[in-house]
Structure formats: structure tokens, C-alpha cells
Amino acid sequence: MSSIKDVSRYAKVSPSTVSRVLNGTAPVNSETKKRVLKAVKKLNYQPNAFARGLVTNRSGSIGVIINEISSPFHSAIVQGIETVVEPTGMHLIVSSGHNKLQPERNALNFIVQRRPEALILRLETLSDKEFLDWLRSEPAQTLPIILLGRYIPELSKSCVCLDNELGGYLATKHLIDMGHKKIAHISGPLSMKDSCDRLQGYRRCLETSGLSYDETLVIEAKFTEESGQQAMQRFFDQGKDFSAVFIANDQMAMGALYTLRQLNKRVPEDISIVGYDDLLFARYLYPALTTIRQPLAAMGEAAARLALRALEHKTIDIKQKFEPELIQRQSVLRFA
Amino acid sequence: MSSIKDVSRYAKVSPSTVSRVLNGTAPVNSETKKRVLKAVKKLNYQPNAFARGLVTNRSGSIGVIINEISSPFHSAIVQGIETVVEPTGMHLIVSSGHNKLQPERNALNFIVQRRPEALILRLETLSDKEFLDWLRSEPAQTLPIILLGRYIPELSKSCVCLDNELGGYLATKHLIDMGHKKIAHISGPLSMKDSCDRLQGYRRCLETSGLSYDETLVIEAKFTEESGQQAMQRFFDQGKDFSAVFIANDQMAMGALYTLRQLNKRVPEDISIVGYDDLLFARYLYPALTTIRQPLAAMGEAAARLALRALEHKTIDIKQKFEPELIQRQSVLRFA
DNA sequence: CTGAAAGCGCTTACAG
DNA sequence: CTGAAAGCGCTTACAG
Incomplete structure (x- = not known):
């Protein structure tokens, strides 16, 4: 060459x-x-980008860590990041943490070795403590680090997030407002903060509305289509009585809808469903999914802007706290 | 640092x-x-990976070019590639060509500057000629290059592909076998080879089955959900008469299903639909989408194995030609 | 406007 | 087993 x-x-x-x-x-x-x-x-x-990077000490890259590049959830985020980074001529190094501790650590080291000029991290398994320790170590001292979907008070200036507790609350509130009293919940993995927050919002809403929280009406699943399918099946196998389900993400909701169809349950006539995320496919499902919107692309964009802002020492305002929003479609019916 | x-x-x-x-x-x-x-x-x-790469002349990376990292189609491919590359300790540099000529060229140069040890390319806009010219230039001489979804005879050993003409044929054949005679088609952008091949398969099947090809029953769309929606709408606006539609990818089919629902057309009772790709969501749609399966993850894996095989000078056999396969679900009904 | 020289942070013969 | 030296391919003061 x-x-x-x-x-x-x-x-x-x-x-x-x-x-x-x-x-x-x-x-x-x-x-x-x-x-x-x-x-x-x-x-x-x-x-040779290596030689150039070595001497200029500028890699022209921004490191990104997410769980799984191939999930529609994460690719919505990446797409948002890409939208703002690409026009600057910089590029992304994205690495998957696979929702496992060691791979997530590896991804971090891997990326740091590539000397990115900024980091956008959606950390899932690394604890706040371990992360803060790492932040204090040298590699992290010099480069802007943006946290996506996690809020650490010490780093409030660098976090982009959405109030998932509120999201869970809103989902449940909508069902209660529609007259439902027996509301089940399919949560994501409770090892994940998002899942816990949504569950907590669900619970709080129930309790502040005078309905009691019934843990047998909650099944923990894995945020995947198939796990949503299985969870819904399990509710029926157990003979649970409920008229509505808040499902912690759209992918599981999609699976659950499928199971309900197999079981000849009509949505929303027999069972009302509220999902979470508002991924692209949500509006195309049948019935069109009522869900809590999380503006993933916008959040990715915000994270990227924050990173670039730090690089350019600018002081423009960038929105960091996003609001979950109820998107009403066809999967919820007033309980008669 | x-x-x-x-x-x-x-x-x-x-x-x-x-x-x-x-x-x-x-x-x-x-x-x-x-x-x-x-x-x-x-x-x-x-x-410092730059310093190391500079002296060892090994970057530990494999370059990947696809159209859009955030599309479910492409992320299925990337996921397949990742599956085989990650365990080797190498990593991916993926760049989006955005289905535009200049960005695709840029992506290629960008990646080459990072000195990948192999390239997996799903080129969309670059012509065979330009690509072959580039192949003859120096940067391409030294590294293994795998072509995904494109077949160039001179490079037959390095191509992973699927017979899209056959796929289009199979889709149409199924509809004809089910008694349909008026079969419309929503194609992808005819600037893309895949689209042309599928259209060609559709046409060939029609003609070899004694049905005539009617170009007013074909609408060119953009492979996106929304363009599928619009295309289907257009058929009805134009008052076309047909009982079935072969839609060139699942994303457009998803959009089309939505439009049909708006129009109070029942699928499959009023209109039968066959999609293409068999993306994850296809089975979850309502009705569950009958489609032509394209094993994207397996194709990504094959491409990655081919790349690694070249790096390791091995001689194992790797499947390069994949067959489209009809997946029958619920969106097609025998025409009465 | 142009070139020679130093140096970025590593690895790898070479010598001991 | 260990160190000194050279060199990977660039960029950037420095000098002219």
C-alpha cells in the first residue's frame, strides 16, 4: 500500500x-x-489513519457502547447519534456490551484503546461505583463522556435520560383512567435499571390510585419478542384474572400480542395493552399499539451534540431530560 | 494518558x-x-491501538459497508457478521453508504484508511465497473474482500448472495398456485439490483404461467414502511383491480398492511400479500406475513467466515449461494 | 512556499 | 531473560 x-x-x-x-x-x-x-x-x-492519529493525537472518532447493535431499540439510538456525528466528518466506533459485565468492560477497554475523542455510553451492567472508579482513572480524565439512559448525580451535566418511573406511571395511569382495575405487568430483566423504574412507576400508580400492588400479576421477562410471548402465555397458564397489561417494551408487547391471538383473546376487547418505547413497528401492529414514547433517536442526537459541544468547548443549550409520552392508538379499550 | x-x-x-x-x-x-x-x-x-497498528501492520479490524446501520434488514446482517467475528477478538468498523454514490465511496475510503484486514461490502450504488477498477488499485490488492448480496463473476469466490430473481419467482408462483390471476407488485427502488431481480422474477413467473405482465400493476417504492403504505394507497386511488400483491420487502409489506386496514380491506380475504426477507417482525404482524425468507444473519456469518478463512489461509467449505425460501403464514388465501 | 528533522507510542530483530 | 535501537507512516515546528 x-x-x-x-x-x-x-x-x-x-x-x-x-x-x-x-x-x-x-x-x-x-x-x-x-x-x-x-x-x-x-x-x-x-x-494511514493510524500514523495520522498517532501524531495528531486526534482519532476523529467517537466511541459508542450499547448493548446490542442489532436490536431495533439500540439501532434507533445509533441512528440518532449518526445523524449528528456524520456531518462533522467524525465517525463512530460502536461496540456491543451484550448486557453482560465482562463483555461490557471489554468493550470499554477496546474502545479506549482506539483513542476516541469522546465517549457515548449506554452502560447496562457496569455499576455506578465501578463506572465512577473508572472515570477517576486516567483514560477517562481527558475525554468527554456522555451517559445515555443512566443518571448519575455526580455527572448530571453529561447524562441524557428519560424518566422511566414516570413512564411506567403514565402507562398504568392510562389503563386506570380507562377503568381497568386488574392490571398485569410484564417487566424487563430486573437486573436493568430501566425495568425496575418502569415497574416502580407501575406500582406507585397502582398504590396511589387505591389499587393494591399484586406481585403475582408481574412477570419478569427479557425485553425480547419471544420472552414477551412466553410471559403472556404464562399469565394464562396460571389462570390469572386481569383486563389489561402494561408491557415494559414494544418488542415484548409484539410477542404478547401474538400469544393473545393464538389464545383467541381479542385486543383490546378482552385485554388492553400498553407498550413502551414506541419503536417504528408499534404503529403497524394490529391493533396499533398504544405505548409510552421514548424519543430514542432524539436522545441519541442529544448525546452526540453534548459530546461535540464538549469537544468544541461551546456552551449551547442541549436538552438532556426527556419526557415519556403516552401515544394512544388502538390497543386500549375502556373497561366496561 | x-x-x-x-x-x-x-x-x-x-x-x-x-x-x-x-x-x-x-x-x-x-x-x-x-x-x-x-x-x-x-x-x-x-x-494505543494506533501505535500498535502502525508497527504491526495489523489493525485487528474488519471493515463493513452497508446501506444503513439502523435498518432492521442491515442490522440482521451485521449481527450475523458480529457473531463470527467477535469470538476471534477482531472487531468491526462499519460505515453506512446511505444508498448514495458519493457517501458510499467515502465510506470505502474512510474504511480503507483504517487499514482493515478484510472487507465485507454490501455495495449498493457503486457500479460493477467502478468497483472492479477500484479492486485493481493498490489498496484492494492486499486484503480479502467479500461481496455481500452482489454477484460479480470475476469474484465468484468472494460473493455471498441469494437468488433474488428466484425469490421473486417463488413469491409470485405461490400466489398463482393459490389461484390468483391479478397480482400486483410493489418493488423497491429500481436503481437497486435486488429490486430489479425480484421484479424480474415476478415478471417471468407471470409470463411462464400464461398470465400477462401488466406494468400498471407495478409501483416502484423505496423499501421503507412509509413508501409501502403510500404505494398500496396509490393502487386503490387508481382503482386497480387485483386480488394479491407481491411486495418486495417486509418493511413495505408492513406499511401496506396498515394501509389496507385503513381502507377496510381484509387480508387475506380481500387481498393476499407476500412479502420478502422474513425479518423478525414478519411473524408478529397481523395477519402473520407470508414471505420469502432471506437468511440474512446466516449470510452475514458466511461472509465473515469467508473473510476469516482468507486471513487464515484455510480451505474449509463455506456456503455462498443461499436459496430464497417461501415461508407460508397467514397473509395469503386461495382465490375463490 | 518548501524541506529536513524530530517525534507520536508502540514492536521487533539484534545483541548480550 | 532483557535492553537499546530502529522503524512503522504520518505531522509539525523550525529554518530558510
Whole structure:
């Protein structure tokens, strides 16, 4: 692969000059410039990003950690990040933590070794404590770090999040407002903060509305379509009595809808459903899913803006706290 | 950020020794090793991947180009690639071509500058000719390049693909077998090979079945949910008469199903639908979508295996030609 | 406007 | 088993 030296030889100039025309860092005689460009084209020269990064100490990249690049939830976030990062000419290094502690640590180290100029982290398994310890270590001192979907008071300036407790509350409130009294819940993994918060909001709403919290009406599932299917099946296997279910994400809701159809239960006539996230597919389900909207792309964008703002030492205002919002569609019916 | 020098000073050894214990490239006295490891931990040392890559000429990365990282179609592919690459300790650099020529070129250059050890490309807009020209240029000479979803005879050994013409044929055949005679088609952008092939399969099936191809029964859309919605709407606005539609991907089919519901058309009683891809959500739609399965994750895995095989100079057999397969669910009914 | 030289942070023969 | 030296491919003061 040709190097800057090859180009310089071909153009009969010094490597310094080649560098200057390529980066526009200093004026170069237009004749010389032409020769260099011709050589670059001729040799199909592509600068070595390693060498460049090593000397400039700028990688041009932003590190991103999410759970699973292939989930629709996370790809909505990545898409938001991409939207704002791409126009700047920087790029993303995204690594999956797979919702497991060691892989998440590995992802972090992996990315740090690539010397990103900023980090956008949606950490799932790393504890606040371990994360704060890491923050105090050297690698983290120098670069802007944005936390997505987690709020750590010490880092409030760098967190982008949404009040999931409120989201869970809103979902449940809507069902109660519609006259439902027996409201089940399919939660995500309770090892995840989001799940706990939504469950907590569900519980609080029940209790402040004079309904009692019944833990046998709660099943913990895994945020996947299939686990939603199974959870819903389990409610019926157990002969539970309920007229509505708040399901902690849309993917599980999609699975649950499927199970209900198998069981010949009509939604919303027999069972009302509220999902969470408002992923793209939610409106296309049948019945169109009533859900709590979480503006994932906008949150990704905000995180990216925050990161860029830190890099550019700007002081523009960026929204960091997002509100969950009830999106009413067709999966909830007033309880008669 | 601490460097290998800092570590070596702290451990009172030479940088060479630090390098040796970290990479295990040469035997090191166990006492010394301990000291080094302690220093590494103490300083939270993370080797600079640029420096390492520069000298070893190994980046430990595989470059991937796809259209849009956030689409469910492409993330299925990426997930397949990730599955096989991650266990090797290598990582992915993925860049989006956005289905536009210049961004696709940029993505290619961008990735090449990162000196990947192999390339997995799902090129959409770059012509075969331009691509082959590029292949002949230097950067491409040295590294294994796998083509996903495109077949170039000169590179047959490096292509992973699926016969989309056959897929289009199978979809249409199924509808004809079910007694349909007026079969519409919503195609993807005809600038994309996949779309043309599927359309061609549709057409061939019609003609070999004694039905005539009617171009007014074909609408070109954009492979997005919304464009599927609009296309279906258009058919009705135009007062077209048909009993079935072959829709060139599941995302558009999802949108079309929505439109049909708005229009009070029952699927499959009034209109039968066959989609394409069999994305995860297809089985969860209502009615569950009959579709042509394209094993995207498996194809991604195959591409990754092909890339790794080339890197390791192995000679294992890897499947490169995948077959489209009809998945019968609930969206097609025999035409009475 | 241009070139020679130093240096970024590593690894790897080479020597001992 | 260990260290000194060279070098990977760039950029950037410095000098002219």
C-alpha cells in the first residue's frame, strides 16, 4: 500500500508538502499542488489513519457502547447519534456490551484503546461505583463522556435520560383512567435499571390510585419478542384474572400480542395493552399499539451534540431530560 | 494518558519488556512480569491501538459497508457478521453508504484508511465497473474482500448472495398456485439490483404461467414502511383491480398492511400479500406475513467466515449461494 | 512556499 | 531473560 513517501517521490516533493496539500495546513504553490494531487490519484493513496492519529493525537472518532447493535431499540439510538456525528466528518466506533459485565468492560477497554475523542455510553451492567472508579482513572480524565439512559448525580451535566418511573406511571395511569382495575405487568430483566423504574412507576400508580400492588400479576421477562410471548402465555397458564397489561417494551408487547391471538383473546376487547418505547413497528401492529414514547433517536442526537459541544468547548443549550409520552392508538379499550 | 514508557519506568524495566508481557511474545521472568502487570493496573494502562497498528501492520479490524446501520434488514446482517467475528477478538468498523454514490465511496475510503484486514461490502450504488477498477488499485490488492448480496463473476469466490430473481419467482408462483390471476407488485427502488431481480422474477413467473405482465400493476417504492403504505394507497386511488400483491420487502409489506386496514380491506380475504426477507417482525404482524425468507444473519456469518478463512489461509467449505425460501403464514388465501 | 528533522507510542530483530 | 535501537507512516515546528 503506498505511503506518503511514495507520493512525495512520484510528485518530486517532500513528504511535508504532500501532507500540506492533503490537509490544507499551509499554502502550497498551485503547480506543486497539482503535481501532488496527480500523484495521489495515480497511486490511489489513502493516508494511514493510524500514523495520522498517532501524531495528531486526534482519532476523529467517537466511541459508542450499547448493548446490542442489532436490536431495533439500540439501532434507533445509533441512528440518532449518526445523524449528528456524520456531518462533522467524525465517525463512530460502536461496540456491543451484550448486557453482560465482562463483555461490557471489554468493550470499554477496546474502545479506549482506539483513542476516541469522546465517549457515548449506554452502560447496562457496569455499576455506578465501578463506572465512577473508572472515570477517576486516567483514560477517562481527558475525554468527554456522555451517559445515555443512566443518571448519575455526580455527572448530571453529561447524562441524557428519560424518566422511566414516570413512564411506567403514565402507562398504568392510562389503563386506570380507562377503568381497568386488574392490571398485569410484564417487566424487563430486573437486573436493568430501566425495568425496575418502569415497574416502580407501575406500582406507585397502582398504590396511589387505591389499587393494591399484586406481585403475582408481574412477570419478569427479557425485553425480547419471544420472552414477551412466553410471559403472556404464562399469565394464562396460571389462570390469572386481569383486563389489561402494561408491557415494559414494544418488542415484548409484539410477542404478547401474538400469544393473545393464538389464545383467541381479542385486543383490546378482552385485554388492553400498553407498550413502551414506541419503536417504528408499534404503529403497524394490529391493533396499533398504544405505548409510552421514548424519543430514542432524539436522545441519541442529544448525546452526540453534548459530546461535540464538549469537544468544541461551546456552551449551547442541549436538552438532556426527556419526557415519556403516552401515544394512544388502538390497543386500549375502556373497561366496561 | 499513560504510555508504555510510563509503565516501564514504574516497573523499572524497558518498554520492550512491557510489550513482551502484554503480548506474550517472549518469555519474561515471572517476578518481572508481576511488576509489570502491577504497573499496568496501577496506571490503568491501555495500549494505543494506533501505535500498535502502525508497527504491526495489523489493525485487528474488519471493515463493513452497508446501506444503513439502523435498518432492521442491515442490522440482521451485521449481527450475523458480529457473531463470527467477535469470538476471534477482531472487531468491526462499519460505515453506512446511505444508498448514495458519493457517501458510499467515502465510506470505502474512510474504511480503507483504517487499514482493515478484510472487507465485507454490501455495495449498493457503486457500479460493477467502478468497483472492479477500484479492486485493481493498490489498496484492494492486499486484503480479502467479500461481496455481500452482489454477484460479480470475476469474484465468484468472494460473493455471498441469494437468488433474488428466484425469490421473486417463488413469491409470485405461490400466489398463482393459490389461484390468483391479478397480482400486483410493489418493488423497491429500481436503481437497486435486488429490486430489479425480484421484479424480474415476478415478471417471468407471470409470463411462464400464461398470465400477462401488466406494468400498471407495478409501483416502484423505496423499501421503507412509509413508501409501502403510500404505494398500496396509490393502487386503490387508481382503482386497480387485483386480488394479491407481491411486495418486495417486509418493511413495505408492513406499511401496506396498515394501509389496507385503513381502507377496510381484509387480508387475506380481500387481498393476499407476500412479502420478502422474513425479518423478525414478519411473524408478529397481523395477519402473520407470508414471505420469502432471506437468511440474512446466516449470510452475514458466511461472509465473515469467508473473510476469516482468507486471513487464515484455510480451505474449509463455506456456503455462498443461499436459496430464497417461501415461508407460508397467514397473509395469503386461495382465490375463490 | 518548501524541506529536513524530530517525534507520536508502540514492536521487533539484534545483541548480550 | 532483557535492553537499546530502529522503524512503522504520518505531522509539525523550525529554518530558510
